[in-house]
Amino acid sequence: MSDTDTKIPKVETIEPVSLPDQTMAPSARLELTPAPTRGIVLRTRGAHALAPVIDIDRLYDAFPGTSSQIVTALELLKHASDNLAAAQKSDSAMEADRFVQRVQLTLPKLFACRSIGDGFGVIINSIHFAFTNLHGTPLTPGQLNVVWRALRELRARPAMPVEQGIQLAGELEAQGLEVDPPELGDLLERSEPAEDE
């Protein structure tokens, strides 16, 4: 695969400064002596669409101690999904609830990372309000599974668009989780009789 190109299509006017190819590296391709392959195309490197997508941890690989919002978010999401996975496997309801409570504790920190993407904010908000609206009632196995899947999906695609976030919030609702703020529910209830009148 060739290197990151720096060329800009040639401007058809007299350029004020013209620098030779070597310094500007406009083509940026190594001009190696070509070797005939007799019709066999050998690919030793390069991306192709059928290959699996990049590992998210490698995409945002950073030096230890780097203050990066996305690195923080990925770590928190990993802890959260690990805890939910542990809760799913747990035989004890008490122990499972402890794992879920740990997930709840990470939500404010994840909320602070919401600028990563619009979909990110929607999912974290939805899960936060889902827990709030449960008023301490433990999650059912189905609800546990859907929250786990939502967080895993968010970790794999942290920059997802708002539409995808709304779709995942819909999946949470389908499992009986109320993802809207309680105040919004009150407002809607109050507005409904007024509309009827």
Added chain:
Amino acid sequence: MPSLTIDDFKPFSVTCELRYKSAYLIYDRTGQVLEDLRDKFTDITVSTASPAQTAFMADEGTFALELGACRFTSSRFDNKNAETFAKHCAAFFHAVTSQLQINVFTRIGLRYIARKEFKTLDESKAALASMTLANLKPTKRFNSSESPTEVIFRWEDGQIGAYVRLRAETTEIKFPSAPELQDYVPKVDKKLHGLTLDIDYYTVAPVEREQWNSLEWLQQKIRIVRKEADGILHGVK
């Protein structure tokens, strides 16, 4: 000769490029991409246009939009304004990916080119030789110079790759002034000697659009590029 650091090199140009499978919507929506960009880059103009390749220029940098790639280049990059560069890239790539409906990038690359000037070409060559980047003893090879004038390294696995090139070279700047303008604009014919540091940091595996936050990625990778380059120049790691 004292060892060089990354701060001795002045950024010459920084480019971020996205590659993708041929986006045929380019034939219909290049104009819409330009309209979207006008909101962010108020003085943007088209420098060249053809159905499959268009270049735009603005005060912030140059933009190229092609059938299989798009890139933003800043020649005014300052190490302190990495965030500004990342914001300009983010605005451009958002316009392109939204309008051309690109969901998978086959490659994302960050190219960082910087220069350290010397008085003569020999000084530049001596600086490069003093780094002893390769384990080759200085001796005449291929009946040419004793020390290499260019050193290239590439690291790559199935996910991420990096390319580093160091070259001692002379750059010529020529500005042939038009005869009717010679009284106003002086002719420029200058030679600059120096060491060029050229780094390309790129993804090898495909990246989904939903995975990539350009603002975060670029700032993070610019830090990595500078830190790794510093390590190479010092001969550490």
